[in-house]
Amino acid sequence: MTRVNTVLGTISASELGFVAIHEHIGYGMPGCELDSKWWKTPEQRYEETVPKLRQFHENTKPWGAATFVEATGICNGRDIDYYKSLSDKTGVHIVASTGFVGGDTALPFFERASVEYLTDQFVHEISVGIGGTGAKAGIIKVGVSRGFKMKELDLRIYRAAARASRITGAPIFTHLAVDSAPALNIFAEEGLPCHRVLFGHADDGVSQGLINEKALLDAGARIGFDTFGYDLELPDPPFWGRHRQERLHHFLRFLKSGLTKQVLASADANCSPLGWPGVKGHTVNYLFEQLIPDLQAEDIDDSVIDQLFVHNAAEFLTLTPIPQH
Numbered sequence: 001m002t003r004v005n006t007v008l009g010t011i012s013a014s015e016l017g018f019v020a021i022h023e024h025i026g027y028g029m030p031g032c033e034l035d036s037k038w039w040k041t042p043e044q045r046y047e048e049t050v051p052k053l054r055q056f057h058e059n060t061k062p063w064g065a066a067t068f069v070e071a072t073g074i075c076n077g078r079d080i081d082y083y084k085s086l087s088d089k090t091g092v093h094i095v096a097s098t099g100f101v102g103g104d105t106a107l108p109f110f111e112r113a114s115v116e117y118l119t120d121q122f123v124h125e126i127s128v129g130i131g132g133t134g135a136k137a138g139i140i141k142v143g144v145s146r147g148f149k150m151k152e153l154d155l156r157i158y159r160a161a162a163r164a165s166r167i168t169g170a171p172i173f174t175h176l177a178v179d180s181a182p183a184l185n186i187f188a189e190e191g192l193p194c195h196r197v198l199f200g201h202a203d204d205g206v207s208q209g210l211i212n213e214k215a216l217l218d219a220g221a222r223i224g225f226d227t228f229g230y231d232l233e234l235p236d237p238p239f240w241g242r243h244r245q246e247r248l249h250h251f252l253r254f255l256k257s258g259l260t261k262q263v264l265a266s267a268d269a270n271c272s273p274l275g276w277p278g279v280k281g282h283t284v285n286y287l288f289e290q291l292i293p294d295l296q297a298e299d300i301d302d303s304v305i306d307q308l309f310v311h312n313a314a315e316f317l318t319l320t321p322i323p324q325h
């Protein structure tokens, strides 16, 4: 049986339904929970989050089930017991991440850890559980620190992630698709096939011109169009925003060149951001309110939409250990 770890237990990939592959219940910088400016009561967080997840569940009805991949790694406000209660309340499957959004958000304790130590940490969270929650991570987050260049710590985390991915079978997703050559080298050295890696944020406004799409495609990697909805047309767009049509046409170029199997799409929205105001009006439901209608208006077939949000995602999330030779 195909297996995927969700916060409420391991399920078959065929039960995932529609998958939003890169989202956040709440993402923040380490320590934001100590800043009194941003304190929220549990009731306030539920109030901000539950209606968005209920709407997501409603929107995915035609696909039979809803899966929300929570891309917040260790040290960035990850809260597994909270995710479990949200999943229970709303019926949305939630897949939690181990790993780090980027080396620069790893606390000093982990910053000094060896590749072996980090590998053990990720393997434990995927195969035994996260803290005392009993929930297992289903995916490994890694990332490029600020500055668009891989730092030594980023490389150490990527290598540990590659090893943990081979052992446990959990896939990897990256924050940013820039400076990918060192990443591709590490995956090759560690014997991890690149279809187990989703290079994320290939569609954001600030990375354009800095991503070697050909190298990623040639390596067989997956490409993440996962910042849909961070549009410059918003009243107060973020610095990584992009014109809606420009992002859409970038995505369509991939779909129309037969590269559908290598791409995944998501909105990277925060239900209830931690320690920052978030981007008003942007939620995971953008996928249904704007993206899918935009694709349909461009004559993209429903089977392609299913391929993106159901089949590609299920294949990617299925735990697939790679035997050591």
Ligand SMILES: [Zn+2]
Residues within 6 Å of the ligand: 022, 023, 024, 071, 268
């Ligand atoms: Zn994200």
